[in-house]
Amino acid sequence: xxxxxxxxxxxxxxxxxxxxxxxxxxxxxxxxxxxxxxxxxxxxxxxxxxxxxxxxxxxxxxxxxxxxxxxxxxxxxxxxxxxxxxxxxxxxxxxxxxxxxxxxxxxxxxxxxxxxxxxxxxxxxxxxxxxxxxxxxxxxxxxxxxxxxxxxxxxxxxxxxxxxxxxxxxxxxxxxxxxxxxxxxxxxxxxxxxxxxxxxxxxxxxxxxxxxxxxxxxxxxxxxxxxxxxxxxxxxxxxxxxxxxxxxxxxxxxxxxxxxxxxxxxxxxxxxxxxxxxxxxxxxxxxxxxxxxxxxxxxxxxxxxxxxxxxxxxxxxxxxxxxxxxxxxxxxxxxxxxxxxxxxxxxxxxxxxxxxxxxxxxxxxxxxxxxxxxxxxxxxxxxxxxxxxxxxxxxxxxxxxxxxxxxxxx
Numbered sequence: 001x002x003x004x005x006x007x008x009x010x011x012x013x014x015x016x017x018x019x020x021x022x023x024x025x026x027x028x029x030x031x032x033x034x035x036x037x038x039x040x041x042x043x044x045x046x047x048x049x050x051x052x053x054x055x056x057x058x059x060x061x062x063x064x065x066x067x068x069x070x071x072x073x074x075x076x077x078x079x080x081x082x083x084x085x086x087x088x089x090x091x092x093x094x095x096x097x098x099x100x101x102x103x104x105x106x107x108x109x110x111x112x113x114x115x116x117x118x119x120x121x122x123x124x125x126x127x128x129x130x131x132x133x134x135x136x137x138x139x140x141x142x143x144x145x146x147x148x149x150x151x152x153x154x155x156x157x158x159x160x161x162x163x164x165x166x167x168x169x170x171x172x173x174x175x176x177x178x179x180x181x182x183x184x185x186x187x188x189x190x191x192x193x194x195x196x197x198x199x200x201x202x203x204x205x206x207x208x209x210x211x212x213x214x215x216x217x218x219x220x221x222x223x224x225x226x227x228x229x230x231x232x233x234x235x236x237x238x239x240x241x242x243x244x245x246x247x248x249x250x251x252x253x254x255x256x257x258x259x260x261x262x263x264x265x266x267x268x269x270x271x272x273x274x275x276x277x278x279x280x281x282x283x284x285x286x287x288x289x290x291x292x293x294x295x296x297x298x299x300x301x302x303x304x305x306x307x308x309x310x311x312x313x314x315x316x317x318x319x320x321x322x323x324x325x326x327x328x329x330x331x332x333x334x335x336x337x338x339x340x341x342x343x344x345x346x347x348x349x350x351x352x353x354x355x356x357x358x359x360x361x362x363x364x365x366x367x368x369x370x371x372x373x374x375x376x377x378x379x380x381x382x383x384x385x386x387x388x389x390x391x392x393x394x395x396x397x398x399x400x401x402x403x404x405x406x407x408x409x410x
Contacts, residue, residue: 001028001029001030001062001063001064001172001175001176002028002029002030002062002064002065002066002067002103003026003027003028003029003062003064003066003067004026004027004029004066004067004115004117004118005024005025005026005027005050005051005066005067005068005115005118006025006069006115006118006119006121006122007022007023007024007025007042007046007047007071008022008023008025008122008123008125008126009021009022009023010022010023010038010126010130011130011133012038012130012133012134012135012136012142013133013134013135013136014136014137014138014139014142015136015137015138015277015278015279016135018133019243020243021038021039021040021139021142021243022038022039022040022041022042022046023036023037023038023122023125023126024036024037024038024039024046024047024049024050025050025118025121025122025125026050026051026054026058026118027117027118027121028058028062028169028172029117030168030171030172031165031168031169031171031172032117032121032158032165032168033058033154033165033166033168033169033172034118034121034125034150034153035050035053035054035057035058035150036125036146036149036150037049037050037053037054037143037146037224038139038142038143038146039139039224039225040139040224040225040240040241040242040243041224041225041241041243043073043224044072044073044088044090044091044188045186045187045188045222045223045224046073046224046225047071047073047074047091048073048090048094048184048186049186049223049224050224051094051098052184052186055098055179056179057147057150058173058176059173059176059179060173060176060177060178060179061098061099061100061176061177061178061179062100062176062177063100063175063176063177064101065100065101065102065103066100066101066102066103067103067104067105067114067115067118068102068103068104068105068115069104069105069115070085070104070105070107072088073088073091074087074088074091074102074104075087075088075091075104076088078104078107083103083104085104087102090188093184094184094186097180097182097184098179098180098184099177099180100177129146129149138240139225139240140225153165154166154169185221186223186224187221187222187223187228188221188222189219189220189221189222190202190219190220190221190222191217191218191219191220192217192218192220193215193216193217193218194209194213194214194215194216194217194218195214196214196215198210198211198213198214198254198255198258199248199250200218200220200229202220202222202227203222204245204246205242205244205245205246205247205248205249206247206248206249207227207229207237207239207242207248207249207250208237208239208248208249208250208251208254208255208271209229209236209237209254210236210237210254211254211255211257211258212257213231213236216231218230218231218236222241223241224241225240225241226238226239226240226241227239227240227241237251237254239251248270249274250270250271250274251271251275252269252271252272252274252275252280252281252309253309253312253313254271255269255271256306256309256310259302259306260303260306263298263299263302263303263306264298264299264302266302266305266306267302280317282321284321284324284325284328285305285308285309285321285324287328288305288308288324288327288328288333288338289301289302289305291328291331291333292304292305292333295333296333301333304333304334304335307335308320308324308335308338310335311323311335311338311339311342315342315343315346316346319342319343319345319346319349320338320342322341322342322345323338323339323340323341323342323343323344323345324338324341324342326341326344326345327341
């Protein structure tokens with residue numbers, strides 16, 4: 001029970017732009033069952049994540065050899081003209097964790113035929129699933145499509161074989177080795193220091209973090225398609241991985257506290273431009289901002305906008321945008337007004353009543369007689385009280401005696 005692994009370049013339209021990504025393919029040699037994963041990079045993180053994903057999809061690990069090129073993610077050095085390889089340290093640890101053997105093909109054209117199945121699989125996959133180019137908003141969305149395609153491909157027949165890929169895989173799957181219980185971290189850790197621009201540098205690219213972390217050392221876990229920043233054990237930022245070098249990815253939310261003190265820096269901020277390009281800062285934001293500046297002046301209007309942007313930390317993006325749109329219609333240019341409208345939208349979407357309405361007791365129908373309190377009902381049944389009213393005359397007689405006593409003390 002053997003398998004083959006390879007990488008290939010693919011092109012998609014990511015948020016409207018033509019983008020080159022990396023396709024990982026893991027193919028079982030007997031059945032032809034394949035598991036695919038698309039990542040922003042083709043580094044070791046994508047190599048490990050592709051394997052881990054394939055093992056989960058297949059439900060086990062091939063007990064025979066898995067064939068590879070001499071890719072840098074696995075091989076540090078090819079030793080002479082032999083099959084011996086000096087493996088990358090983390091790759092050796094990864095193989096030991098999952099318990100499989102690697103077979104390295106000969107370099108160059110000589111070794112191409114040694115894993116021809118996966119070479120042909122990548123070409124077939126491009127032609128059948130990536131033409132025309134998929135249009136997606138994120139790599140996660142694209143990988144959800146890839147998972148569905150992998151399931152559908154079990155119904156196809158390879159060449160003149162009498163059975164489908166899925167039927168052969170049903171025979172092959174029981175012979176796979178069990179998955180280990182422990183998790184292997186496929187990402188790579190870094191420990192950069194936050195610079196004065198509230199950014200960290202990872203793999204020759206820069207990513208923003210909350211401004212209060214300036215000057216502190218943080219931990220960064222780089223995955224194949226995303227990057228997560230931790231302040232101690234708390235997640236501080238999460239970004240989609242950049243695919244080039246010397247690029248910068250900024251999150252406008254990370255700079256809001258700074259911009260509140262310096263509102264004049266917002267109009268020309270790179271973080272604002274990226275937020276617009278990503279669709280996070282919508283035309284509704286721009287229209288409300290313009291109205292707030294007209295009503296309160298540029299500085300105070302921008303501060304009001306920043307208060308609105310802070311609402312995104314606690315509410316859904318769509319609800320805040322709807323709240324901005326409603327506030328625009330009535331000419332309300334305060335963050336409180338947007339917050340109230342956004343909360344109303346959220347309550348309507350969830351099917352719950354607004355808090356004020358929920359706390360209002362239901363009205364009693366007029367045809368239902370009023371219910372008298374228990375004590376009042378009992379009083380109505382008692383006979384009339386004919387006793388005289390109490391009097392204080394006897395107590396008044398004591399007052400002269402007390403005055404006389406005060407005039408002649410002992």
